[in-house]
Amino acid sequence: MADSLNSPNISDLSEEQIIALFADSLSSADGIGIGDDSSVTEGPSGLKQFLSTDLIVEHVHFRRQDISAHFLGHKALAVNLSDIAAMGGRPNGFYLSLALPKELSVSWLRQFRDGLLALAKKHNILLLGGDTTRSQNDIIVNITITGVGKPRQVKLRSEAKVGDVLCVTGTLGDSAAGLKILSNPDQYAHLTKSERQQLLESHQQPKPEVEKGQWLSQEKAVHAMIDVSDGLLRDAHHIAQQSQCRLNIELEQLPLSQAFKSFYEKNGINKQAQEFAVAGGEDYRLLLAVAEDAVKDLQKRYKQKFSTILHQIGSVSKGDSEVEILRDGSPVEVKEQEFKHFKES
Ligand SMILES: Nc1ncnc2c1ncn2[C@@H]1O[C@H](COP(=O)(O)OP(=O)(O)OP(=O)(O)O)[C@@H](O)[C@H]1O
Ligand SMILES: Cc1ncc(C[n+]2csc(CCOP(=O)(O)O)c2C)c(N)n1
Numbered sequence: 001m002a003d004s005l006n007s008p009n010i011s012d013l014s015e016e017q018i019i020a021l022f023a024d025s026l027s028s029a030d031g032i033g034i035g036d037d038s039s040v041t042e043g044p045s046g047l048k049q050f051l052s053t054d055l056i057v058e059h060v061h062f063r064r065q066d067i068s069a070h071f072l073g074h075k076a077l078a079v080n081l082s083d084i085a086a087m088g089g090r091p092n093g094f095y096l097s098l099a100l101p102k103e104l105s106v107s108w109l110r111q112f113r114d115g116l117l118a119l120a121k122k123h124n125i126l127l128l129g130g131d132t133t134r135s136q137n138d139i140i141v142n143i144t145i146t147g148v149g150k151p152r153q154v155k156l157r158s159e160a161k162v163g164d165v166l167c168v169t170g171t172l173g174d175s176a177a178g179l180k181i182l183s184n185p186d187q188y189a190h191l192t193k194s195e196r197q198q199l200l201e202s203h204q205q206p207k208p209e210v211e212k213g214q215w216l217s218q219e220k221a222v223h224a225m226i227d228v229s230d231g232l233l234r235d236a237h238h239i240a241q242q243s244q245c246r247l248n249i250e251l252e253q254l255p256l257s258q259a260f261k262s263f264y265e266k267n268g269i270n271k272q273a274q275e276f277a278v279a280g281g282e283d284y285r286l287l288l289a290v291a292e293d294a295v296k297d298l299q300k301r302y303k304q305k306f307s308t309i310l311h312q313i314g315s316v317s318k319g320d321s322e323v324e325i326l327r328d329g330s331p332v333e334v335k336e337q338e339f340k341h342f343k344e345s
């Protein structure tokens with residue numbers, strides 16, 4: 001008791017510092033434990049087993065009036081599937097834990113279930129168990145997901161190499177723009193109905209890139225992979241820290257959707273749009289470090305397979321474990337706020 005009186009509270013710590021209280025090091029040399037998008041252990045039939053867990057908390061990850069129960073069910077599973085995708089794994093089962101306030105309607109819960117199970121069915125994965133309890137006021141959802149992959153195809157955050165090229169599987173910033181629209185609906189009347197719809201959909205119904213992750217995992221030239229959940233800047237930082245090299249991201253190369261550009265057009269501030277896209281979170285795209293001599297061929301085959309572009313957005317170089325953001329080749333300081341649950345690390 002006396003100790004807690006003198007103790008600062010946890011808002012003085014970063015998320016990384018809080019996690020470090022439970023783990024000696026965030027980067028385990030063999031990639032087995034804490035520090036990646038999932039843990040990696042021995043699985044059945046000589047495969048590796050992936051396991052990951054994610055919390056969704058009302059007021060932190062969503063506001064009840066902003067998202068239907070169906071979409072929330074979808075999103076709760078999607079963010080977990082994305083972590084398995086980032087490892088190059090094939091998801092195979094999940095557990096669902098719920099803390100629910102007594103006043104919640106049965107109809108809300110049924111719709112949540114339908115959204116969740118529709119996505120589970122699409123990915124052919126089974127609900128294996130969970131836990132159910134009461135909460136005072138807020139809805140809290142936790143999903144733990146499992147997956148498998150071939151040992152040589154496991155993609156870690158720690159394997160980026162100096163000279164690699166950075167690629168991203170799709171546009172960035174749409175989800176963060178969707179969140180802005182939900183927060184200030186009147187400010188974005190200049191968007192067409194379909195632009196608005198597209199941005200809201202990215203936020204409320206993200207599409208985890210499971211098939212792309214598995215396809216990319218077969219490529220030896222893909223050295224490292226992570227999913228972009230906290231925002232490109234923060235997630236690139238995780239690769240930089242764990243691979244102990246410098247990541248350089250070129251703002252002009254960032255893939256931005258037409259709807260996202262329109263979202264920003266009103267102010268005519270394109271520079272700000274790029275910075276918003278680099279900082280904004282919940283994109284659920286894959287960021288990868290690829291051997292430079294293989295990237296052109298990989299992009300060609302990726303285009304043939306998925307009819308979409310694997311965007312080249314930067315490079316990996318020797319240096320401190322930091323991320324440098326460049327505009328026209330010169331470093332810039334990004335002023336947009338990154339998403340942080342706690343203090344800046
Ligand atoms: N309380 C905790 N105790 C032990 N390990 C933790 C704890 N919280 C997070 N971790 C581990 O720390 C690493 C980073 O966690 P984090 O939640 O940031 O994962 P992420 O994939 O980067 O983000 P997201 O939660 O958006 O999927 C992961 O390996 C995770 O398992
Ligand atoms: C009401 C509300 N406020 C803010 C946000 C934005 N947001 C919440 S969590 C997160 C990063 C990933 O989280 P985690 O690492 O916990 O998976 C982001 C960008 C939101 N979706 N809803």
Ligand SMILES: [Mg+2]
Pocket residue numbers: 037082083086226227229
């Ligand atoms: Mg992740």
